[in-house]
Amino acid sequence: MRRGDAVRLQSGGVRMTIFNFVRDLPDTAKKKYITTGADEEDVVCKWFVGTTLKKDVFKPEMLMEA
Known part of the structure; x- marks a missing residue:
């Protein structure tokens, strides 16, 4: 995984973009x-819900390529 990659949660959900790593x-x-x-x-990660930009932090093992 690297900055700019499209990902989803392993459990499903919306497509997100890797914005950065905490480090x-x-x-x-x-x-x-x-x-x-x-x-x-x-x-x-960042993603949109409608026109609202959302951002949150995830453990790498929670994510998969979208």
Whole structure:
């Protein structure tokens, strides 16, 4: 997996795009994710629900290529 890849959750769901990995984020953004329980290897994904942009962090093993 790399930045820009299209992925889905292993359990199904919407198509998402890998925005970044927590390890590659600027320190201020990385700290936000680390303090909420994310690991540096976790994946930040973005997707749309209608016209609303959503973003969340997932464990790599939760994702598959879309």
